[in-house]
Amino acid sequence: MLPIGRRSWGGVMARLDVERVSKHFGGVYALRDVSLHCESGEIVGLIGPNGAGKTTLLNVVSAALPVDQGSVTLDGKRLDGTGPRNCALMGIGRTFQNIRLFGRLTVRQNIDVAYSTALAHRRARLKDTTVDGLLEFMSLSAAQHRRARELPYGQQRRLEIARALALAPDFLLLDEPAAGMNEAESERLIGSIRAVRDRSGCGIIVIDHDLRFIMTVCERIHVMHMGELIAHGPPEIVQKDPRVIEVYIGGRGRAKDRTRKEASNAEALAAH
Amino acid sequence: MTALLSQLGLGRQSLFGSLMLAALVVLIGLIVMAVAEKAQIRVANVFFVNLILVFGLQITMGNSNVANLGHITFTGVAAYVVGILVLPLAIKATGIPNAPFGLAEVLIHFVPAAMIAVVFSTALAFITGLVLTRQTGIAYTIATLALLVIVHTVLTNWVDLTRGPIAMYGIPIRANTVSLMLIAGACAIVARLFRDSRWGLQLRASGEDVLGAEASGVSVRTLRLVAWTLSGFVLSIGGVMYAYMVGTINPKSFYFDAVFLTLAMLILGGMRSVSGAVVGAVIVTLGTELMRWLEGAPVIFGGKMPQIFGLTGFFLGVVIVLFMALRPDGLVGDEELDEMARRLWRERRTKGAKEQAQESET
Ligand SMILES: Nc1ncnc2c1ncn2[C@@H]1O[C@H](COP(=O)(O)OP(=O)(O)O)[C@@H](O)[C@H]1O
Ligand SMILES: [Mg+2]
Numbered sequence: 001m002l003p004i005g006r007r008s009w010g011g012v013m014a015r016l017d018v019e020r021v022s023k024h025f026g027g028v029y030a031l032r033d034v035s036l037h038c039e040s041g042e043i044v045g046l047i048g049p050n051g052a053g054k055t056t057l058l059n060v061v062s063a064a065l066p067v068d069q070g071s072v073t074l075d076g077k078r079l080d081g082t083g084p085r086n087c088a089l090m091g092i093g094r095t096f097q098n099i100r101l102f103g104r105l106t107v108r109q110n111i112d113v114a115y116s117t118a119l120a121h122r123r124a125r126l127k128d129t130t131v132d133g134l135l136e137f138m139s140l141s142a143a144q145h146r147r148a149r150e151l152p153y154g155q156q157r158r159l160e161i162a163r164a165l166a167l168a169p170d171f172l173l174l175d176e177p178a179a180g181m182n183e184a185e186s187e188r189l190i191g192s193i194r195a196v197r198d199r200s201g202c203g204i205i206v207i208d209h210d211l212r213f214i215m216t217v218c219e220r221i222h223v224m225h226m227g228e229l230i231a232h233g234p235p236e237i238v239q240k241d242p243r244v245i246e247v248y249i250g251g252r253g254r255a256k257d258r259t260r261k262e263a264s265n266a267e268a269l270a271a272h
Numbered sequence: 273m274t275a276l277l278s279q280l281g282l283g284r285q286s287l288f289g290s291l292m293l294a295a296l297v298v299l300i301g302l303i304v305m306a307v308a309e310k311a312q313i314r315v316a317n318v319f320f321v322n323l324i325l326v327f328g329l330q331i332t333m334g335n336s337n338v339a340n341l342g343h344i345t346f347t348g349v350a351a352y353v354v355g356i357l358v359l360p361l362a363i364k365a366t367g368i369p370n371a372p373f374g375l376a377e378v379l380i381h382f383v384p385a386a387m388i389a390v391v392f393s394t395a396l397a398f399i400t401g402l403v404l405t406r407q408t409g410i411a412y413t414i415a416t417l418a419l420l421v422i423v424h425t426v427l428t429n430w431v432d433l434t435r436g437p438i439a440m441y442g443i444p445i446r447a448n449t450v451s452l453m454l455i456a457g458a459c460a461i462v463a464r465l466f467r468d469s470r471w472g473l474q475l476r477a478s479g480e481d482v483l484g485a486e487a488s489g490v491s492v493r494t495l496r497l498v499a500w501t502l503s504g505f506v507l508s509i510g511g512v513m514y515a516y517m518v519g520t521i522n523p524k525s526f527y528f529d530a531v532f533l534t535l536a537m538l539i540l541g542g543m544r545s546v547s548g549a550v551v552g553a554v555i556v557t558l559g560t561e562l563m564r565w566l567e568g569a570p571v572i573f574g575g576k577m578p579q580i581f582g583l584t585g586f587f588l589g590v591v592i593v594l595f596m597a598l599r600p601d602g603l604v605g606d607e608e609l610d611e612m613a614r615r616l617w618r619e620r621r622t623k624g625a626k627e628q629a630q631e632s633e634t
Contacts, residue, residue, distance in 0.1 A: 096487075099485075103481075113488050145618065164488075
């Protein structure tokens with residue numbers, strides 16, 4: 001149904017490597033010596049409090065930002081510094097924390113744009129994936145003629161994912177895909193993310209600061225804090241890591257100052 | 273044919289829509305020819321030239337959503353090239369006897385001359401586009417303005433070639449309402465098919481969100497260059513038709529007045545659609561004619577109105593400012609008229625289906 005990732009069309013596995021990347025804005029280090037990797041078929045989570053550098057990492061991987069030091073490679077081919085367009089054509093699909101749809105274009109046209117840019121070799125993969133198929137997969141068929149900016153928030157998030165999938169990416173990067181969704185919507189999103197992986201075989205990196213969400217979808221988690229990766233491993237291990245508990249529950253002030261989400265994160269940790 | 277069209281990302285709706293637009297343009301011409309007097313025919317001819325220019329402007333500005341103030345440059349260049357090529361030798365001997373490159377002795381048939389002018393000016397658009405499309409946002413807009421000023425300065429000061437600020441007159445009149453309306457109709461088709469093609473769609477996407485478009489694999493710079501060049505092509509055709517319509521050109525015809533007139537037309541109608549270009553051109557033409565009539569101190573209800581100069585320019589300024597502030601999408605909005613009709617029809621149908629379902633429930 002979604003023959004997009006490399007594994008699904010019988011190619012070899014793809015591998016995305018972030019090697020010792022640093023990035024600073026003025027005096028602020030948004031990323032400090034960060035390394036991580038992801039392979040086809042993996043769902044990797046990236047969590048951390050606001051301002052930890054998660055979005056910056058994703059921007060660097062999709063070449064929307066240049067790195068100061070380090071490298072990002074896809075199967076050994078350099079991605080950093082090549083620009084977001086090249087990255088998209090090389091096989092990185094992404095969404096944005098503050099949704100970046102084409103507001104005046106229809107839902108269908110939003111997907112058409114990405115679908116029509118694919119290079120010849122990628123288009124061959126897309127043979128069996130149609131725009132109709134993507135619309136249906138993300139439950140957007142009924143809304144296909146509406147303008148993107150008229151959609152409710154949850155559907156906009158889903159449309160952004162459908163648009164990224166229309167690139168036939170080897171890796172899909174999702175920046176807080178569940179933000180602003182209600183319980184039911186985010187439940188469904190978890191199902192969709194899993195389905196993307198199962199049916200397409202692409203590798204997925206998901207950012208969120210909601211621990212529950214991340215722990216349900218991901219097999220492997222990286223925890224970021226102040227631009228550094230402070231913990232890494234399967235969810236059960238990570239949530240017992242004292243530094244993670246410190247970041248999420250400790251140094252965070254009194255309980256009544258916490259946001260709802262932070263409270264729910266603390267709860268999720270306390271449950272174990 | 274259909275395979276080619278689908279390669280370009282064009283469906284039946286685009287074909288149908290572009291033909292409808294062309295038919296509308298031709299219809300306007302036919303009505304004018306049926307009812308108008310001589311003075312009004314002239315107004316209509318000017319309208320068709322402006323319409324061609326607005327189509328040209330729509331191709332860049334409407335799709336990429338970045339303001340362009342230099343588009344008239346290519347109109348001026350094409351008009352001068354064609355003028356110099358077809359000017360009778362006797363007039364050249366007195367007007368531009370010292371023209372460089374032996375142009376004082378050159379005389380070409382008006383059709384190949386038109387082609388040469390369009391190719392030359394379009395090539396200039398491509399070359400300037402290579403530089404311009406490196407800029408983005410406000411820098412791009414200012415660069416287009418700089419281009420306008422530079423070329424105007426050349427036209428005004430290269431006296432041997434252009435007669436400088438003095439009008440170049442004596443260009444044989446070759447355009448009439450029929451040829452103007454047909455060519456304007458053809459340009460409507462070009463603009464609409466580009467808008468609906470996959471490149472037009474990708475460019476419109478970049479106009480909504482540049483980073484979102486790049487992350488979807490869109491080459492924003494290349495598409496802006498393509499649009500700029502195609503726009504230059506249409507604007508050059510407008511320049512040639514202008515020269516062939518009035519027979520007299522001077523650098524002032526291709527400067528700020530023309531820029532703001534066409535800009536007002538596009539903004540009032542709605543720059544995101546080609547239908548908007550047509551609607552805007554019609555309304556602004558009617559409006560400026562009204563202003564011109566008022567400027568001439570007409571007698572209304574027996575009382576003589578005072579003479580007001582500059583009313584036309586004032587009117588255009590007001591149109592641009594009001595629409596930018598209150599209705600940036602213009603009268604037509606961001607859909608073509610046929611798309612709007614189709615959407616309304618679809619909505620009515622789904623509403624009808626829902627009501628029926630409700631009825632059968634109760
Ligand atoms: N474009 C930018 N200019 C300046 N500072 C930035 C920019 N983007 C991010 N930052 C800073 O980098 C740090 C990490 O931000 P970000 O990656 O957005 O965090 P997260 O996504 O984890 O919430 C923050 O301190 C933020 O203020
Ligand atoms: Mg973020």
